[in-house]
Amino acid sequence: LADHIQPVRGMNDVLPTQIGLWQHLETTARQVFAAYGYEEIRLPLVEHTDLFKRAIGEFTDVVEKEMYTFTDQGGDSLTLRPEATAGIVRSMISNGLLRGARHKLWLTGPMFRHERPQKGRYRQFHQIDVEAIGFAGPDVDAELIALTARLWRTLGISRVKLQLNSLGTPESRRAYRELLVSYFRSHEDRLDADSRRRLDGNPLRILDSKNPEMKAIVAGAPLLTEHLDPESRDHFNVLCATLDGIGIPYEINPRLVRGLDYYSRTVFEWITDALGSQDAVCSGGRYDGLISQLGGEATPAVGFAMGIERVVELLSQAQVAPQTLKPDVYIVVSGSTAASGALMIAEHLRDTLTHRRFDVGVGGGNFKAQFRRADRSGAVLALIFGDDELARGVVSLKPLRQDSGQTECAVTELATRVESLLVELQPNGAAV
Ligand code: HAM
Numbered sequence: 001l002a003d004h005i006q007p008v009r010g011m012n013d014v015l016p017t018q019i020g021l022w023q024h025l026e027t028t029a030r031q032v033f034a035a036y037g038y039e040e041i042r043l044p045l046v047e048h049t050d051l052f053k054r055a056i057g058e059f060t061d062v063v064e065k066e067m068y069t070f071t072d073q074g075g076d077s078l079t080l081r082p083e084a085t086a087g088i089v090r091s092m093i094s095n096g097l098l099r100g101a102r103h104k105l106w107l108t109g110p111m112f113r114h115e116r117p118q119k120g121r122y123r124q125f126h127q128i129d130v131e132a133i134g135f136a137g138p139d140v141d142a143e144l145i146a147l148t149a150r151l152w153r154t155l156g157i158s159r160v161k162l163q164l165n166s167l168g169t170p171e172s173r174r175a176y177r178e179l180l181v182s183y184f185r186s187h188e189d190r191l192d193a194d195s196r197r198r199l200d201g202n203p204l205r206i207l208d209s210k211n212p213e214m215k216a217i218v219a220g221a222p223l224l225t226e227h228l229d230p231e232s233r234d235h236f237n238v239l240c241a242t243l244d245g246i247g248i249p250y251e252i253n254p255r256l257v258r259g260l261d262y263y264s265r266t267v268f269e270w271i272t273d274a275l276g277s278q279d280a281v282c283s284g285g286r287y288d289g290l291i292s293q294l295g296g297e298a299t300p301a302v303g304f305a306m307g308i309e310r311v312v313e314l315l316s317q318a319q320v321a322p323q324t325l326k327p328d329v330y331i332v333v334s335g336s337t338a339a340s341g342a343l344m345i346a347e348h349l350r351d352t353l354t355h356r357r358f359d360v361g362v363g364g365g366n367f368k369a370q371f372r373r374a375d376r377s378g379a380v381l382a383l384i385f386g387d388d389e390l391a392r393g394v395v396s397l398k399p400l401r402q403d404s405g406q407t408e409c410a411v412t413e414l415a416t417r418v419e420s421l422l423v424e425l426q427p428n429g430a431a432v
Helices: 019-035 049-056 061-066 085-094 138-155 170-185 193-201 203-208 212-219 230-246 308-317 336-352 367-376 387-392 411-425
Strands: 046-048 069-071 077-080 103-112 124-133 161-166 266-271 280-286 301-307 329-334 358-360 381-386 394-399 407-410
Touching: 019 103, 019 124, 019 138, 019 308, 046 049, 046 085, 049 061, 049 077, 049 085, 085 103, 085 124, 085 301, 124 138, 124 308, 138 230, 138 266, 138 280, 138 301, 161 230, 170 193, 170 203, 193 203, 203 212, 230 266, 266 301, 280 308, 301 308, 329 336, 329 367, 336 358, 336 381, 336 387, 336 411, 381 387, 381 411, 387 394, 394 411, 407 411
Parallel strands: 329 358, 329 381
Antiparallel strands: 046 077, 069 077, 103 124, 124 301, 161 266, 266 280, 280 301, 381 394, 394 407
């Protein structure tokens, strides 16, 4: 294929054959979020480049090498959002929504990062992002985690585990950072190039190194959890106790540091062993300093985002049946004059039976081909409308999933007849 007809590397189509699990996840998430009082927010895909630089941090992989940044016709430097938190905070500030108020928000949509694509890692990927803004206490951290746990339960996903850590306050982290830098400096000859570069900019990220040769030296590094300030320690203890109370198992991972700079205190990650090297399904934490750092009034906040592609992969491995909306009725049209009559009848049926779905065989084709389409559509009932029926003012009805024969019905009685037949053919009330 010519280049312009290839999809962009790392950016995928979601085809109708795959959409069932996506919709199932989205619908379930919507219901769970509503059950916890979270409201949807929608924002532009593009923000000023500086917003991401300042929010995510200059020395992070995302800002250093992964952003899709361009200059628009007016000379502004803009960036396709690599994540949602920065835009949500920007929106709270620019719409004047802070002023001590509290917001529980969620957002879904595509994010863009120029990473090396592999299974579970894409350049355009999708997140469901949840943020609680204006909440300081560990109670909301626990509530967010309980919400995610409920989502996994509702979806039937079991191959995920929760990891927790606390990054403390910027002050306690600064003191820890000095300890860490002096530790790594004393082993500088054993650091890889990436880690050496991070030593000045972002030494905590060295703890997160994926290089197996770094394992031993990272294992010997001092632990942040042993250098927390008393308030952060209390915050973390209350969070753990609350999770114990609710009955959500977790593992404390003192090396969980996250790849974005805005975190303080609680960080957490749901990980899985089902997706190869891309193990993070859902990650987040507290970012108490971010809003004031971006120019809003000081407001504590906490949130997380999950990768939709990764959750969908877990759903498909768990063999959760996709719930696509199939038509209830397929209308077979035979003859050219019948076509416009069939469309009229279908409009009338949709007006009357508003909870039912009708798929009309527009485009015509011979009888056999249309019946094949009717079968494939998933409908349980076919209506047959031909020139002959049209002349007599009737429609033929034929159940598709059982061997009962064809019957006829006057057009004037059709809606009532279709409904009673569908109730008979779908005893479990397949229609939603
Ligand atoms: P993040 O860890 O960068 O955090 O991304 C969150 C999730 O998005 C990851 O756990 C993963 O499931 C998914 N993800 C990230 N990059 C990719 C990729 N290239 N391909 C597929 N999936 C990916 C954030 O984005 C923070 N904004 C989360 C947050 C919200 N923290 C506080 N509030």
